[in-house]
Amino acid sequence: MDDREIATLLRLAASVFISAMAVAFVDNILTIMGHGQATPTYFVLFLILFSMTFLVVGRISSKKDR
Numbered sequence: 049m050d051d052r053e054i055a056t057l058l059r060l061a062a063s064v065f066i067s068a069m070a071v072a073f074v075d076n077i078l079t080i081m082g083h084g085q086a087t088p089t090y091f092v093l094f095l096i097l098f099s100m101t102f103l104v105v106g107r108i109s110s111k112k113d114r
Contacts, residue, residue: 059102059105059106060102062101062105063098063101063102063105064098066097066101067094067097067098067101068094070093070097071090071093071094071097074090074093075090
């Protein structure tokens, strides 16, 4: 594996971790407020956050490469 593939895998892992933490945070807040779990909503939220963080992490890492 070359450096680009490793960087992409690290971006993927970081994006999954950040998105999962954000969804867990939202779940905790909603549970404290007394609302039930809405699994499909969390899945959509996870996908949106994942795509956004993947793009942001990619932009940050590409700026560091220059």
